[in-house]
Amino acid sequence: MPKDYTVLITGASSGIGRELAKLFAEKGYNLILVARNMYKLDVLKHELGIKRRDIKIDIIQEELAQIGAGQAVFEKVKRMGIEIDILINNAGAGYVGAFQDKVFEEDLKLIQLNIIALTELTKLFGAEMVKRKQGKILNVASTGSYHSGPYTAVYYATKAYVLSLSEALQIELKPFGITVSALCPGATQTEFSKKAGKKDAKFAMGAKEVAQVAFKGLMKRKTIIIPGLGNKLFVKIPRGWASQIVAKYQKSLYLK
Numbered sequence: 001m002p003k004d005y006t007v008l009i010t011g012a013s014s015g016i017g018r019e020l021a022k023l024f025a026e027k028g029y030n031l032i033l034v035a036r037n038m039y040k041l042d043v044l045k046h047e048l049g050i051k052r053r054d055i056k057i058d059i060i061q062e063e064l065a066q067i068g069a070g071q072a073v074f075e076k077v078k079r080m081g082i083e084i085d086i087l088i089n090n091a092g093a094g095y096v097g098a099f100q101d102k103v104f105e106e107d108l109k110l111i112q113l114n115i116i117a118l119t120e121l122t123k124l125f126g127a128e129m130v131k132r133k134q135g136k137i138l139n140v141a142s143t144g145s146y147h148s149g150p151y152t153a154v155y156y157a158t159k160a161y162v163l164s165l166s167e168a169l170q171i172e173l174k175p176f177g178i179t180v181s182a183l184c185p186g187a188t189q190t191e192f193s194k195k196a197g198k199k200d201a202k203f204a205m206g207a208k209e210v211a212q213v214a215f216k217g218l219m220k221r222k223t224i225i226i227p228g229l230g231n232k233l234f235v236k237i238p239r240g241w242a243s244q245i246v247a248k249y250q251k252s253l254y255l256k
């Protein structure tokens with residue numbers, strides 16, 4: 001029983017992050033929930049608190065798509081006097097559309113959120129874990145980490161970074177007793193698609209199921225966690241061929 005173990009989850013206000021928060025609460029972990037939408041975080045805190053009165057739940061409002069956001073979260077946690085045992089870098093966003101049609105500021109926000117904040121949080125909390133010689137980090141990548149993504153090019157590229165970083169750190173941090181896993185979901189029924197400007201795929205998995213697979217994989221110290229058979233097969237498709245499929249698929253999902 002993980003009494004007094006604390007898990008910090010970014011992007012806990014909806015989708016996969018919210019389901020992970022519910023799962024970790026059920027298992028008795030203390031939680032620090034991070035996102036921008038304070039109302040949603042408050043509601044979740046309240047709901048989880050009713051079910052588990054024995055766990056401590058804190059919330060942090062943070063815009064992670066800005067420079068220094070990771071440091072800001074780290075300092076807030078320090079001021080709370082809490083040590084993080086499990087870090088879940090889940091917050092992320094994407095967009096669909098031709099690369100040239102998007103202004104650079106949109107790319108920059110995506111890179112800041114999906115790459116920079118994740119790297120900063122991993123570095124800061126990872127250093128504390130190294131000192132304590134224990135800890136787990138779950139970085140949410142994507143099946144898109146394996147292929148290039150025409151018409152969602154920057155998003156797929158950010159997720160390739162997340163997978164690469166996680167695989168490398170799993171080896172570097174293992175001697176310190178720390179495990180680093182990359183979760184690579186495919187299409188999942190969350191708010192993600194709508195925010196990215198596209199329709200949900202018909203074959204999308206449920207966020208709860210994805211969270212359950214993620215939890216099990218993390219506890220087993222797996223390096224890469226791919227929920228669902230279809231997603232496991234998708235990542236094996238030869239790269240050039242997959243990119244053509246992704247191009248057609250992403251175009252077909254545009255919200256007109």
Ligand SMILES: NC(=O)c1ccc[n+]([C@@H]2O[C@H](COP(=O)([O-])OP(=O)(O)OC[C@H]3O[C@@H](n4cnc5c(N)ncnc54)[C@H](OP(=O)(O)O)[C@@H]3O)[C@@H](O)[C@H]2O)c1
Nearest residue numbers: 011013014015016035036037064091092187188190191192
């Ligand atoms: N859904 C899919 O099909 C799919 C597939 C593969 C990978 N993923 C990955 O799964 C992860 C979770 O996404 P999801 O599908 O659960 O989508 P979601 O329902 O849209 O959840 C995204 C979460 O990230 C937070 N977030 C977004 N932008 C943020 C920002 N600038 N600062 C702070 N927090 C921010 C959101 O909270 P606020 O809006 O309250 O800030 C929300 O809690 C992402 O990394 C995504 O790339 C999703």
